[in-house]
Amino acid sequence: MRDFTIPLPIARAVLDPVFRVVLNSRLPVAVQRTLLDAVSLLQLMPDGSVVQHLQLGGRPAERIIAEAAIPGSRTRAVPPERAAGAILYLHGGGYVVGSLTTHRSLVARLARESSCAVYSLDYRLAPEHPFPAGLDDAEAAFLDLVDNVGYRPDQICLAGDSAGGGLSLALAQRLIERHQITPAALGLIAPWVDPRLVPDRDRDLVINRPWSLACAAMYLGDGDANEPGYAPLTGKLIGLPPTYVQVDVSELLHDQCTTLVTALRGAGVHVRFTETRGLWHVAQLQAALVTEAALALSELAEFLREAIQPVSIDDLR
Template sequence: MRDFKIPLPLARAVLDPIFRVTLHSRLPVALQRALLDVGSLLQLLPDGAVVQPLQLGGRPAERVLAETAIPGSRTGAVAPERAAGAILYLHGGGYVVGSLTTHRSLVAHLARESSCAVYSLDYRLAPEHPFPAGLDDAEAAFLDLVDNVGYRPEQICLAGDSAGGGLSLALAQRLLERHQMTPAALGLIAPWTDPTEIPSKDRDLVINRAWSQACAAFYLGDGDATAAGYAPLTGNLIGLPPTYVQVDVSEMLHDQCSKLVSALRGAGVHVRFTETRGLWHVAQLQAALVTEAALALSELAEFLREAIQPVSINDLR
């Protein structure tokens, strides 16, 4: 492994000023994107990671595999060539920033821990492409995996963080409503599922109220905030697949995530809810650097792997 772990307090001390400067509502969006891409170079890929560029639904994407999944995996996952499905990953960033680059390390670690092919999508971002452009791209990518790559809907998990988590939920709702398709599971890391809600906290270690409200306005553009998919928390949750939700108790989105979990359970959806203490918003991005973040990502990977392949192949011998 090329991971170099640093203590949790040191990671917090280093990341706090970086995010205060980078995710600032007065900083031009293009500069935010560039700074995040550069900073992500410190988040290394695990040994054996294979990144394959491709197109999904007409958008740039990456298929990420981990050839050495078994020796270091915390989940006891099967080898990649025996995996039963795939994960479509939608990155976070307030629908405004984030990229294949910023999330490549997270996606590679998820591939390693789940032993699934993880497809990371470069969906269109606001303000250049407001809602529903990103959702349209995600829908097209999922249908491409089914129609052209050959997966069945129930062999594909949807996963994402922050805005990507909200986009994953909105995609699951759209697939169910428009196509009568249900993914195997949803894996949501601190999902932002209602951009219309004004946070009660001013900031956490990563995000702040002013920046998030600016992102929400960029994402909405001239659209209608009540349109289906913009705030999936307020949409129909009945019939959704098993869902994993993780959030740290210190996060600005903690209350919203708790509301989502309650609403999902009220709709009859099986939910695994994990609340961490001492981490930060989407700490899984630093899985290569922080042991606690890696463990949180492993838990998500195990949930998704079991949803796709509930019985181990070894148990069937």
């Protein structure tokens, strides 16, 4: 479906009451999930998106590709059948909400702009499945892509937003520590890398302090809050692959992101860092509606594509 754009002030005015209602710690988790799935229907899929339902590591997942490269793409993408890699995408939602449905539009746009196959994982959520269930699922999915789908580890990028960004970082650390394998790159959209930290403000346009604290507690369950898998900002950063971090300056997670970037650079990791102004937490979800969000997502796709460096068949002739 063709995109149509909404001016930033109008988009903010529409989204503010929606997130005030939906991401509310007083609402049952099941209601929050249902409302988010319903609202996500407004996030349009790009033309030419092909969605395949499958299992990865024993969990439901989706593989999304674009049928052909989009003329004029900023990434100069090659057709998907010529791409040499994949992106494993882990959705956000405080480890409590979010789904394949809520992030399908974002994932499809990432597939279009990168010309890679993007695998979106339905990892288990708290409170039914607290830490480390989601991390275990992500690990199993990555290993499935290597052992059964046939990608090399350096052909797979990890990407995610908010809690999914934190989960991506924790997964990269676990893969290096347990399996001595390193993904091609990390693409982190406003990653939540330390749920132990209390936001210093009550809310931004999307998330609020009571909701985030409730999510952190549900995700931890009876676990140890000092476990690096739960708070990957405290884990080992040396040896991580090239990493791109995106965040808006207005977000509650902005300070966490700047702390992460400083720590990554101190550990010798190649980092690209972009701070937007005037957007909101994971505005990339509204890339089909907001030009500025689409540009940010396109830059992320370009970074991941270049990390994988697909080779055109024509270049091999």
